[in-house]
Amino acid sequence: xxxxxIRNLHVSVDGNEILKGIDLTVNAGEVHSIMxxxxxxxxxxxxxxARRDAYEVTEGSITLDGKDLxxxxxxxxxxxxxxxxxxxxxxxxGIGNTYFLRSALNAQRRHRGLDEMDAMxxxxxxxxxxxxxxxxxxxxxxxLNEGFSGGEKKRNEILQxxxxxxxxxxxxxxxxxxDIDALRxxxxxxxxxRSPDRAMLVVTxxxxxxxxxxxxxxxxxxxxxxxxxxxxELALELEEKGYGWTETPQAVGARA
Amino acid sequence: xxxxxxAVANIDSWLESFTEFEKRAAGRTLPWLHRLRxxxxxxxxxxxxxxxxxxxxxxxxxxxxxxxxxxxxxxxKLAPGDSAAWRVDDVAxxxxxxxxxxxxxxxxxxxxxxxxxxxxxxxxxxxxPEEVEKHLGRYADTKRDAFVALNTAFIGDGAYVHVAxxxxxxxxxxxxYLSTRENAATMTHPRNLIVAEDEAQIAxxxxxxxxxxxxxxxxxxxxxxxxxESTVAQHYLIEREHLKAYNVSTLRIQQGRSxxxxxxxxxxxxxxxxxxxxxxxxxxxxECLINGLFLGTGTQHLDNFMHxxxxxPHCGSRQFYNGILDGQAHGVFHGRIVVHKDAQKTDAKxxxxxxxxxxxxxxxTKPQLEIYADDVKCTHGATIGQIEENALFYLxxxxxxxxxxxxxxxxxxxxxxxxxxQSSVARDHIQHLVSEHLLFTEGIVPVSSGERVTERVxxxxxxxxx
Numbered sequence: 079x080x081x082x083x084i085r086n087l088h089v090s091v092d093g094n095e096i097l098k099g100i101d102l103t104v105n106a107g108e109v110h111s112i113m114x115x116x117x118x119x120x121x122x123x124x125x126x127x128a129r130r131d132a133y134e135v136t137e138g139s140i141t142l143d144g145k146d147l148x149x150x151x152x153x154x155x156x157x158x159x160x161x162x163x164x165x166x167x168x169x170x171x172g173i174g175n176t177y178f179l180r181s182a183l184n185a186q187r188r189h190r191g192l193d194e195m196d197a198m199x200x201x202x203x204x205x206x207x208x209x210x211x212x213x214x215x216x217x218x219x220x221x222l223n224e225g226f227s228g229g230e231k232k233r234n235e236i237l238q239x240x241x242x243x244x245x246x247x248x249x250x251x252x253x254x255x256x257d258i259d260a261l262r263x264x265x266x267x268x269x270x271x272r273s274p275d276r277a278m279l280v281v282t283x284x285x286x287x288x289x290x291x292x293x294x295x296x297x298x299x300x301x302x303x304x305x306x307x308x309x310x311e312l313a314l315e316l317e318e319k320g321y322g323w324t325e326t327p328q329a330v331g332a333r334a
Numbered sequence: 335x336x337x338x339x340x341a342v343a344n345i346d347s348w349l350e351s352f353t354e355f356e357k358r359a360a361g362r363t364l365p366w367l368h369r370l371r372x373x374x375x376x377x378x379x380x381x382x383x384x385x386x387x388x389x390x391x392x393x394x395x396x397x398x399x400x401x402x403x404x405x406x407x408x409x410x411k412l413a414p415g416d417s418a419a420w421r422v423d424d425v426a427x428x429x430x431x432x433x434x435x436x437x438x439x440x441x442x443x444x445x446x447x448x449x450x451x452x453x454x455x456x457x458x459x460x461x462x463p464e465e466v467e468k469h470l471g472r473y474a475d476t477k478r479d480a481f482v483a484l485n486t487a488f489i490g491d492g493a494y495v496h497v498a499x500x501x502x503x504x505x506x507x508x509x510x511y512l513s514t515r516e517n518a519a520t521m522t523h524p525r526n527l528i529v530a531e532d533e534a535q536i537a538x539x540x541x542x543x544x545x546x547x548x549x550x551x552x553x554x555x556x557x558x559x560x561x562x563e564s565t566v567a568q569h570y571l572i573e574r575e576h577l578k579a580y581n582v583s584t585l586r587i588q589q590g591r592s593x594x595x596x597x598x599x600x601x602x603x604x605x606x607x608x609x610x611x612x613x614x615x616x617x618x619x620x621e622c623l624i625n626g627l628f629l630g631t632g633t634q635h636l637d638n639f640m641h642x643x644x645x646x647p648h649c650g651s652r653q654f655y656n657g658i659l660d661g662q663a664h665g666v667f668h669g670r671i672v673v674h675k676d677a678q679k680t681d682a683k684x685x686x687x688x689x690x691x692x693x694x695x696x697x698x699t700k701p702q703l704e705i706y707a708d709d710v711k712c713t714h715g716a717t718i719g720q721i722e723e724n725a726l727f728y729l730x731x732x733x734x735x736x737x738x739x740x741x742x743x744x745x746x747x748x749x750x751x752x753x754x755x756q757s758s759v760a761r762d763h764i765q766h767l768v769s770e771h772l773l774f775t776e777g778i779v780p781v782s783s784g785e786r787v788t789e790r791v792x793x794x795x796x797x798x799x800x
Binding site: 128129130132151152153155156157161162164167168170171172173178179181182183185186189221238242 | 722723724725727728729730731732733734735736738739742743745746747749750
């Protein structure tokens with residue numbers, strides 16, 4: 079059984095079809111990259127996997143370890159091991175970073191029948207992960223993402239991922255807006271989480287991130303369809319030639 | 335009769351209550367106090383209860399109060415066990431009032447610093463009338479406000495707090511007003527006088543609650559808070575009575591030069607609540623913070639009426655009110671800022687933020703600036719919104735349930751106000767009350783999957799700049 083199986087997935091938003099029949103199989107231990115031009119549906123795919131209800135699945139199926147993902151609410155998907163690193167992490171004033179992350183971890187642990195972690199157990203583990211992402215622990219006393227720079231927000235996403243240790247990690251344009259140092263740190267964090275039990279879906283517009291997080295498979299998404307799949311060399315080809323050559327006639331006029 | 339008010343319908347019963355009251359009232363032989371009560375009662379009969387045609391009462395209909403015959407609440411005794419639940423730890427003193435009457439047994443005055451007097455007003459009127467006379471009734475406006483007039487006519491008991499020059503009381507003084515279940519509609523008119531002389535520091539918590547089941551009750555409280563020069567004072571109002579309670583409270587603050595005063599409020603309970611806050615920045619360089627949080631559900635009506643008067647130059651005032659409304663609750667924020675002619679360099683700011691959790695919840699928010707000076711800075715802003723979907727999804731996507739995520743977001747919204755409360759004792763108490771309350775808020779129960787929440791803003795923002 080594959081970790082993630084997407085079959086003939088069609089998704090609409092407000093009556094507009096964004097994904098037009100996606101098939102994708104991801105096995106444990108694999109890193110897949112989804113590349114594609116703006117508006118091709120990459121982020122939609124990421125959000126559907128995290129179970130955002132603004133997206134309507136009109137056809138097809140998604141299973142996670144054999145379980146029907148489409149039946150799950152976002153928190154259930156998270157508890158089953160889905161983690162989405164947001165393209166635009168949300169600032170939430172009034173909710174402390176550390177408190178939030180421990181609440182999330184404990185919600186997931188309860189779901190898995192594990193004991194909740196108290197602050198005494200949580201903090202040493204948390205400090206280790208902070209070091210991994212080279213994050214200042216002062217940031218953690220602040221409200222969730224509030225006043226964080228773009229790079230700090232992205233690092234915070236990976237920090238959360240490191241703490242929550244998901245089964246399926248989805249990185250949505252995690253590289254966008256990062257300078258090279260931040261990119262190295264983020265990629266280092268991600269690479270340290272590669273494991274035979276875990277799969278990753280790296281959604282990106284640019285090949286740059288894939289120099290640091292080397293994928294096993296690359297899929298090109300254009301106008302809601304996967305038009306090509308291949309190994310990591312496909313990313314380089316895209317970098318060289320751009321997306322123009324992959325575009326089918328239907329792709330013209332795809333959402334900007 | 336003014337069109338904006340109704341003549342007091344059951345005048346005979348009011349007169350009867352007043353006559354009965356006067357026979358036994360504290361200090362009834364003091365001419366000044368007798369006159370104060372008589373004049374106020376006459377004024378009450380003259381002005382009558384306001385109607386919604388009165389601009390200050392446009393969003394709040396008090397016909398329910400006007401129509402009811404209220405009896406003076408009896409003295410009642412609580413078993414010590416019943417009152418234990420209401421204690422707040424680490425306060426400087428606790429005064430307990432049952433149905434408006436001071437209960438010495440349940441109160442704890444303890445060891446206060448030298449120069450601090452905490453007593454029941456009734457007792458202080460009897461023992462030191464000249465001290466009380468200096469301030470009582472000098473600030474609260476009986477001329478325009480029927481409720482203040484009524485309270486003044488029925489001045490009987492409440493808290494008396496006096497802090498001598500330069501004395502600092504670090505822990506807050508806790509005033510607890512409990513109403514018990516009665517067979518008829520009852521009324522109490524708590525009257526508090528808080529005087530902090532120059533360079534003193536004081537914090538007072540007024541907490542209104544009910545015990546033993548619901549019966550119609552009117553709590554009509556007036557607090558006069560006098561802050562001398564460079565005095566630091568904080569006042570906390572907590573309303574958590576049952577849903578049959580009418581609660582009208584008026585906080586009148588008189589600020590001296592460079593005084594720094596804060597009014598904090600938390601409205602959780604009460605069927606119809608009117609929270610009047612009226613600071614007068616009478617001396618130069620004063621600062622006033624007016625901070626409040628109101629959480630309404632069911633058919634609750636929670637009205638916050640701010641009237642900030644800048645009467646001297648170089649004063650600053652900051653108003654922050656956050657409302658969370660669910661069910662068919664109706665919230666009101668009316669923020670009037672008056673800048674007098676001489677109050678140059680006034681810096682006044684007002685912010686009202688609201689979350690509506692249901693289609694039927696409603697908020698009326700009305701800033702009102704009256705500016706008679708020419709070199710001032712006054713800003714105001716109001717927002718009305720729902721729980722932010724992005725934030726909710728973000729929390730859920732990490733494994734936090736929808737219900738818990740909503741509670742966290744509401745708590746965070748409430749926290750904006752809670753954080754501004756300077757006294758950690760008051761802040762912890764209030765934070766605890768908010769957190770307990772949010773556990774039972776309807777709006778955080780998940781919406782069933784077939785139902786889509788439609789976005790409809792039922793609030794109005796009325797703006798008046800004169």
